[in-house]
Amino acid sequence: MTKRKICLFAFTLFFSIPALSAPPLMDLTTSTIGYASLTIFAIAYILVISEEYLQLRKSKPVLLAAGLIWLMIGFLLNQQGQIEIAKAALEHNLLEYSKLLLFLLVAMTYISAMEERRLFDSLQAWMVCKGFNYRTLFWLTGILAFFISPIADNLTTALLMCAVVMKVGGDNNKFINLACINIVIAANAGGAFSPFGDITTLMVWQAGIVSFGQFLDLLIPSIVNYLLPAFIMSRFVEKTQPLTVCEFVELKRGARRIVLLFILTIFTAVGFHLFIDFPPVIGMMMGLAYLQFFGYFLRKTLPSSLAKKTKRALNNNDQAALKRLGSVVPFDVFQRVASSEWDTLLFFYGVVMCVGGLSLLGYLDLVSGVIYTQWNPIWANIMVGGMSAIVDNIPVMYAILTMQPDMSMGNWLLVTLTAGVGGSLLSIGSAAGVALMGATRGKYTFFGHLKWMPVIAIGYAASIIVHLLLNSELFT
Structure with missing residues (x-):
């Protein structure tokens, strides 16, 4: 799926068309x-x-x-x-x-x-x-x-x-x-x-x-x-x-919060366009900052989160949960950009x-x-x-x-x-x-x-x- 993604939201806005519509020379x-x-x-x-x-x-x-x-x-x-x-x-x-x-x-x-x-x-x-x-x-x-x-x-x-x-x-x-x-x-x-x-x-x-x-x-x-x-x-x-x-299928940590941040990003883009008549891309870039700060939060709190989940899995003797925790990869925004x-x-x-x-x-x-x-x-x-x-x-x-x-x-x-x-x-x-x-x-x-x-x-x-x-x- 990742190869063919076009989001667009599509995730895509642009084209201030007027200048392109000028008559040809x-x-x-x-x-x-x-x-x-x-x-x-x-x-x-x-x-x-x-x-x-x-x-x-x-x-x-x-x-x-x-x-x-x-x-x-x-x-x-x-x-x-x-x-x-x-x-x-x-x-x-x-x-x-x-x-x-x-x-x-x-x-x-x-x-x-x-x-x-x-x-x-x-x-x-x-x-x-x-x-x-x-x-x-x-x-x-x-x-x-x-x-x-x-x-x-x-x-x-x-x-x-x-x-x-x-x-x-x-x-x-x-x-x-x-x-x-x-x-x-x-x-x-x-x-x-x-x-x-x-x-x-x-x-x-x-x-x-x-x-x-x-x-x-x-x-x-x-x-x-x-x-x-x-x-x-x-x-x-x-x-x-x-x-x-x-x-x-177990959701990785922060999955639902990323959805909320994405919705907030959409509202931000619409707000920039609706209230101050700025291009929506300004709001989208601000929304990228939301994700970057959240990624920073996930990385910084990962050790304590793993410790809590490991203790819970050991108490419950949940070997499957321990195996999943052993393959956790920290969230990296720039890998997502790449x-x-x-x-x-x-x-x-x-x-x-x-x-x-x-x-x-x-x-x-x-x-x-x-x-x-x-x-x-x-x-x-x-x-x-x-x-x-x-x-x-x-x-x-x-x-x-x-x-x-x-x-x-x-x-x-x-x-x-x-x-x-x-x-x-x-x-x-x-x-x-x-x-x-x-x-x-x-x-x-x-x-x-x-x-x-x-x-x-x-x-x-x-x-x-x-x-x-x-x-x-x-x-x-």
């Missing part, structure tokens, strides 16, 4: 450099999508693409005597990325700390030991994914629930495939109504377009998006009892720089002029969901925020919804789906997911209709 969309940049980005993203098949880290192609795109832009503008403008745009992109990097780093550190303290292992063991049948587990993992992802991000949540499904599913590939599809839909839907549930929602919140509380307008549409496909698929899940082995998903952090750098370069060349203005001027914004935003099923929703949403089309609040919420849940249509449409294909070792597959796409599309369409009806006043 000139229209270079039909120039040789423009075509070359577009081709390089397209090739890089094909490689990103093929990550699981090529065993190629997704950061590598976009890092190379970003460097090549900006090299060509710099060479051209240097010849034209406009290099200072290019440097200013480049430095602004780097500043925006630094906000993302620091925010993600704190979020990933907390999630890594929770995993190291065995919180996720404990939750998995509880579900396995309860002896639920397959259909109950189908609903339980889906519902938990829906309600955990707004806080712990959709990817981490999906991987957590998938571990339970794999443990109880055994050789029942049909159950594993259906349960994983259900988890992907639930995690993506749950992340759509929370600024911390997905990177795209965090982008929209950080850009100041949708306030923290306004995301709750998407709660009911998100519930509909999950429940309709889940109800249909659950009819095909048997009620038989799986053969499971129950195991005891275990963050650096491939993801570098991937975001590549995306930000590539999209920023294409914006400077004029491509985003060109696209915006077509889909948000010539089309009805509602249909344009519905199409965004379809795009996010094929191309990752992060560059799609970043491009839209860079365009900054003039839309009503209802439409901004709509594109937030469709970009988030549209990725459920295909297994490659979201980080959760891609990660589960790798984690299940071929038991949850692209074609296994594709077979249920019509059912998922029912939930997608229904969630849009519910949003249009319930929040109709926001479209004026």
